[in-house]
Amino acid sequence: MNKKIKFFQSISFKIVMVFIILLLVALEIVGANFVNQLEKELVSNFKEERTLQVGFLENTLEPILLAENKADIQKSVADLITEFSGSGVIEVRVIDPNYYILGTSDNTKQSLVGRKSTDPEVQQGLLLGSSVTSQYIDPLTNDRRWKLVSPIIADNGTNDVLGVVLLETNIESVYKQINEINIIFLNASLIAGALTIILAQVISRAITKPISEMKQQTIKIAGGDYSGQLLVHGADELGQLSMAINELSNKVEEAQEITEAERRRLDSVLTHMTDGVLATDRRGKIVIINEKAQEMLGISQEAALGQSILSVLGRDTDMTLRQLLETQEEMLFDFSTVDTPLTLRGGFSLIQRETGFISGIVCVLHDVTEQEKIERERKAFVSNVSHELRTPLTSMRSYLEALSDGAWKDPEIAPRFLSVTQEETSRMIRMIQDLLELSRMDSGKSNLQPELTNINKLFDHVLDRFDMMLKSEAYVDKHYAIKRDFTHREIWVDADTDKMMQVLDNILNNAIKYSPDGGTITCRLMETHNLVVMSISDQGLGIPKKDLPHVFDRFFRVDKARARSMGGTGLGLAISKEVIQHHGGKIWAESTEGKGTTFYISLPYVPYEEGDWE
CATH class of the missing domain: 3.30.565.10 (Histidine kinase-like ATPase, C-terminal domain)
Structure with missing residues (x-):
């Protein structure tokens, strides 16, 4: 059946999708890793640069904070941090060990000079004597800001904390730079994706064209046309497959002629058969099964064709095809169920060519359920009746022999022996009457x-x-x-x-x-x-x-x-x-x-x- 394949079900579509998925996965892995590393590097460089600036400021502030003339400290600090500038620097503050603000670079916040700082990072830096960093979002501008609080340590051997430097910078520019790089990477990915689709389409066409030709040829073979031959495009796997299909076409044509001859012969044999008949190929696979055999075995023709005859007959576990070919004896097959008894007798014969080559097996099935049932019941009946009669007869014989040997003269033993003999006789009479009653019921005469x-x-x-x-x-x-x-x-x-x-x-x-x-x-x-x-x-x-x-x-x-x-x-x-x-x-x-x-x-x-x- 030449059913039209939708585009999204075709191999071309699948090849293109595989290329795109592989590209997307590669770009995702490379891009994510590149962007992540780039972001870390840019942010790290920004912070290191700001840290170096603060370190330079600390070295400049140290002698000022150690000076004995405290009155000039605020002026010196103010002059120093006013000149301090840098990329993204928003504000610089200097706070003494008592939390008092000595100076700020923001002209709008000069009123804070001389007041105590309430900044928790400043308090933490003064208490621990170590740097404190934090990053937050400015609620007014939504820009990212990075804060650095670094202690000023005396270099006179006492390691006293002389104060801290608070640096607040705008780090948003770094992230904007990263976003611009992401956009560039995305545009490059889209261009690479478009080129991949074009390349994948070209490759898929080179693969699917020979496959399409093979499909058309196999459809012709299935329809019985073996005249066409595939064009071999190359010496690769597809080329070898094309040659294999050409060779298959020739062999199928030969096999079809042989099969048709065998089928005509077998059909002529089956025409007047009333028993179940199965025929197989030389491998024991069923190729013909008549309606009677389907009815006997409870299997459809579609399910039986191609199955092993031993499997269909339920003998695949205890017998091989070679043993069947060698013996060719009649066998009984029991297909009885809880509700339906069924016993079949199968006779086997070989289908041989003039050269002696065995090309198949014919099995003729006879329903012998009733005969087997009658035979079993007959054997069981004879066995049971013989057993039931033997026991009382043996007992009677023993007592009669005893009486014959002189026990009849004993007034005590003789009546007891005769009573037992009478009881056994009555028992046999009852059994015979019961058997006659059952016989009448079986024959339908017991109205x-x-x-x-x-x-x-x-x-x-x-x-x-x-x-x-x-x-x-x-x-x-x-x-x-x-x-x-x-x-x-x-x-x-x-x-x-x-x-x-x-x-x-x-x-x-x-x-x-x-x-x-x-x-x-x-x-x-x-x-x-x-x-x-x-x-x-x-x-x-x-x-x-x-x-x-x-x-x-x-x-x-x-x-x-x-x-x-x-x-x-x-x-x-x-x-x-x-x-x-x-x-x-x-x-x-x-x-x-x-x-x-x-x-x-x-x-x-x-x-x-x-x-x-x-």
Whole structure:
């Protein structure tokens, strides 16, 4: 797609901007450093010059201040500082050690002579015997002023402070000079910037012209036109790139012819294929994927093309392309998710030229999810049934052999052995009946006979039977209690009464089996706006978290030894789940280890009002 590039997005613009930015950065660094150093140098020179003038004045004032005739000091000082002048000097004052002003060069301030000075810098200079400097802004003129207070030290060996000289100068001229230099530097920078833009534009054109030609040529190649050739402008990197593009054009043309021939052959193979088909190049990168394969693998054609076939099939971590080429065996690929099982069987074959050169791989995918599921269920069923039947049969065989060996003659042992044999027989009969019931449900032959049922009374009836059972001799040493927590509103549900009683019996039997002596079984009945929910909670050991998702699986037992000793078949909860699902409801369990388990049953219902019965 030959999309027009805006100027500010072009390489020319970027090159010019790079040059300008580099120039600005360089000028900023050089200029800031130059101006800063210049300012320091000019200010320093100004202050040194004023300091030398004050030093000369101090040397002249020293013998005057040491003279014994004090009456002539003020006149001598006045005559001396009147003649004192210098660049920017505003005023010169001389103050004695007692803070009295001996003289000033400002004619407008002669009235201050003989008065005490209140200037804090003067006081500081006299107290410390050292120079004091300060800079401030004149509030009237807004000019910068620099003040120097320098002590006059006696040169007679006593180092007494004879007074101080206060010099006040206008330093604004120095800063004006610096500003003029800044303006000159700014003008020079603007001229340099303009020249840089012109130079950068010339350089960018020399670079972008060959690039533009390369772009046009690559667009032609992308459109299938391989006839054009780039003009090589030089032997630099751009020239080498131009030669590389010319060579690429020739090779792409050859490759395109080969690819089209291969594609036509593969398309003819895929025309009547109903299974998933993937084809790769010699590097194992997918070049063809039909719609069935996209549907099976859950991937679009755009995402699959160019990807490694091993990566798409999820085998890139445990297998290499070389191993795939060498084995060419059928493999199973499991793409199952939590909600959707999916197992694919892939068959591989090589695409070879007459010379034997391998130019690609073809993979044909078959959906074998149902076959694998049936095979797993068959193996699991045979294993579970064999295991469940072997245990009672082995037990019966042992007891029957004992009876055959003469135990039938013992009046005490024989009845007990026969009783155990009868119990094991009954257990096998129950398991066979449960298996037949599940088989009928799986085949859809177990038809429900729903009728409008008062679920409150049905649940009460089942609990009443268990209350009577807990009072029988079999539980005389146990102290179980059943607690009821029902809604006061009567709830009517379309349900098969016998099947629902079978479900409640299964759950309550389990609750009693696994409840500790003295435990309480809590049964609740509640309603929502469109569901009735029954729950049965025990105070047993609970179900481990890892086992909770499997409690409704066929033949699954959390505590296999205990469940088998209590006569369980491992099918009760599986049957209960099938019954509830046939009613359009749900059954699930929640458990905390060490605290107990709660089974929930929810059934859909439509609330009935009294007017509905009329």
